[in-house]
Amino acid sequence: VQLQAFGGGLVQPGGSLRLSCAVSGFTLDYYAIGWFRQAPGKEREGVSCISSSGTSTWYADSVKGRFTISRDNAKNTVYLQMNVLKPEDTAVYYCATLGGLTVWQIRTLWTRPELYRNWGQGTQVTVSS
Numbered sequence: 001v002q003l004q005a006f007g008g009g010l011v012q013p014g015g016s017l018r019l020s021c022a023v024s025g026f027t028l029d030y031y032a033i034g035w036f037r038q039a040p041g042k043e044r045e046g047v048s049c050i051s052s053s054g055t056s057t058w059y060a061d062s063v064k065g066r067f068t069i070s071r072d073n074a075k076n077t078v079y080l081q082m083n084v085l086k087p088e089d090t091a092v093y094y095c096a097t098l099g100g101l102t103v104w105q106i107r108t109l110w111t112r113p114e115l116y117r118n119w120g121q122g123t124q125v126t127v128s129s
Contacts, residue, residue, distance in 0.1 A: 001026045001118050005095045008123030011085055019080040019123060021095030032098040032106055033078040034116055035069065037091035046111030048080060049098065056103050058110050085127045092122040
């Protein structure tokens with residue numbers, strides 16, 4: 001099973017995009033979902049994570065106040081609203097599932113990509129004038 005991230009594109013600095021993460025034939029309800037990004041020549045970086053219920057969220061310091069993660073379990077979809085985009089946000093964005101951890105554990109471990117499963121191909125976000 002692979003999650004599909006989509007909604008990327010080319011946007012000017014200061015612009016907005018909303019990414020979606022979805023999958024068919026697989027229920028996301030029981031999993032926390034993380035968004036990661038990877039720029040050329042750089043390691044994969046945790047951007048945000050949301051608990052299975054949606055009541056807890058976590059963000060990288062670099063995106064706090066600009067990005068918002070949310071989920072609609074009825075639609076089996078997780079979103080990443082990205083506002084005030086900067087050139088340094090340019091990367092391929094991925095989503096993946098995180099299971100088997102309590103919220104307390106996720107709070108300290110969510111940025112570790114090796115704990116995630118069901119990675120998809122990602123969606124390119126390019127911020128440029």
